């Protein structure tokens with residue numbers, strides 16, 4: 001009989017024996033740690049001078065917190081209207097979120113990242129511990145802020161080519177009305193278009209990557225919703241067991257297999273390309289220079305670039321089916337711009353002001369997020385008027401409720417596709433005032449893209465990309481709801497996120513008029 005050395009880590013007993021011996025303590029420890037954490041979280045102090053909004057008479061706070069999952073939009077509107085200009089708490093499954101008025105957002109906009117933390121809220125929103133979503137890396141925000149905007153013109157034509165090819169592949173033009181499930185189709189087309197900017201033709205034509213970025217987004221979104229349904233104490237046990245979480249490592253593997261060879265081949269051939277991957281490679285320092293690091297970052301970034309932008313054209317199509325009277329004038333504007341410009345460059349796209357206005361109105365009703373400027377305030381904070389934010393508070397701005405404020409948008413409940421164009425017409429001689437009313441604007445009256453230090457750096461690219469998609473769509477196809485569709489299909493609400501309906505079919509055919 002062989003002598004077994006249980007002192008060796010290579011031997012199973014090395015691990016099993018102490019576990020058996022101390023199992024009771026280990027189990028107690030496993031239970032105690034999350035309990036302590038839970039207890040600590042529950043003790044985040046509230047500012048007692050701030051009211052809690054949107055709790056119905058007789059309703060428990062626990063119930064109101066759960067309602068936030070589906071009713072965030074309504075609850076925030078209620079709070080905004082009741083406490084306009086003042087801070088208020090809104091119940092959420094994470095505890096009460098502190099909604100700030102614009103004057104406090106202005107004060108916090110440039111606060112240090114370790115004190116007023118943007119990435120922390122992303123980790124919370126998408127349960128980053130289990131889904132890997134969110135990153136404290138600074139390479140991609142740096143490049144999105146600088147090179148993407150600096151070299152924008154160089155990527156627009158390739159992106160437009162990708163849009164046209166993707167439409168041809170995904171929605172062949174037919175003479176007769178054909179039913180198309182437009183949500184997933186536009187999502188795939190946007191994924192190809194965004195991938196062309198992220199990694200050139202090689203990435204945009206890599207089927208494995210396209211599927212991996214889509215699946216990563218779906219698994220991250222669905223997985224985080226499922227994990228959030230568990231109490232904090234059970235998340236470490238059930239989170240990693242969910243099929244969505246277990247699939248995620250595979251998405252990284254596929255991404256690395258797609259991205260690393262692109263970078264290697266460019267290095268070998270000394271072949272500098274013009275895309276996000278190349279700008280990252282040129283800007284990377286220290287550990288950022290590792291190709292696997294860049295591949296992983298690209299997958300995480302693709303969620304922010306692609307699956308955000310993809311929602312916009314879907315919402316626009318539903319609004320155009322609801323308000324088809326806008327289609328002729330939008331097409332007339334496009335025809336005029338196309339007649340003047342050979343290519344859809346920045347100048348040409350900038351002239352599509354009716355389209356920009358329609359996009360802005362669509363996003364006012366159906367934004368990606370109903371709360372933006374989300375931050376965790378790690379240390380207690382006192383604002384200039386003496387108002388205090390207790391340490392550990394998650395703050396935000398109720399951006400969609402603000403977009404429904406009659407002081408900012410008269411008759412806010414009315415969908416007026418050209419309302420923003422009319423405002424611009426009145427300030428036409430003041431370019432900064434015109435700029436402040438664009439779809440991609442980020443200021444205190446327009447918070448869909450956040451504000452301050454972390455305001456979305458990709459919003460100008462998103463604006464160009466969505467416009468290219470809409471130009472091709474409107475100039476190539478006629479479209480309308482299928483018979484029997486009763487108005488706009490409802491969005492899917494997941495706390496502060498608003499996702500367009502992906503089940504709805506519309507009818508499409510070759511444009512006739």
Ligand code: HEM
Pocket residue numbers: 118140141144148304305306308309310312368369372373374448449450451452453454455456457458459461462
């Ligand atoms: C319709 C499309 C998009 C929407 C609605 C959107 C929205 C947002 C919002 C609300 C934020 C947080 C801002 C804040 O809290 O102050 C953000 C941040 C960010 N977005 Fe976007 N985004 C979109 C498209 C894009 C695109 C196309 C890119 C990249 C090319 C991008 C890259 C980023 C990055 C890197 C950040 C983090 C910035 C930082 O850490 O400082 N986004 N976005």
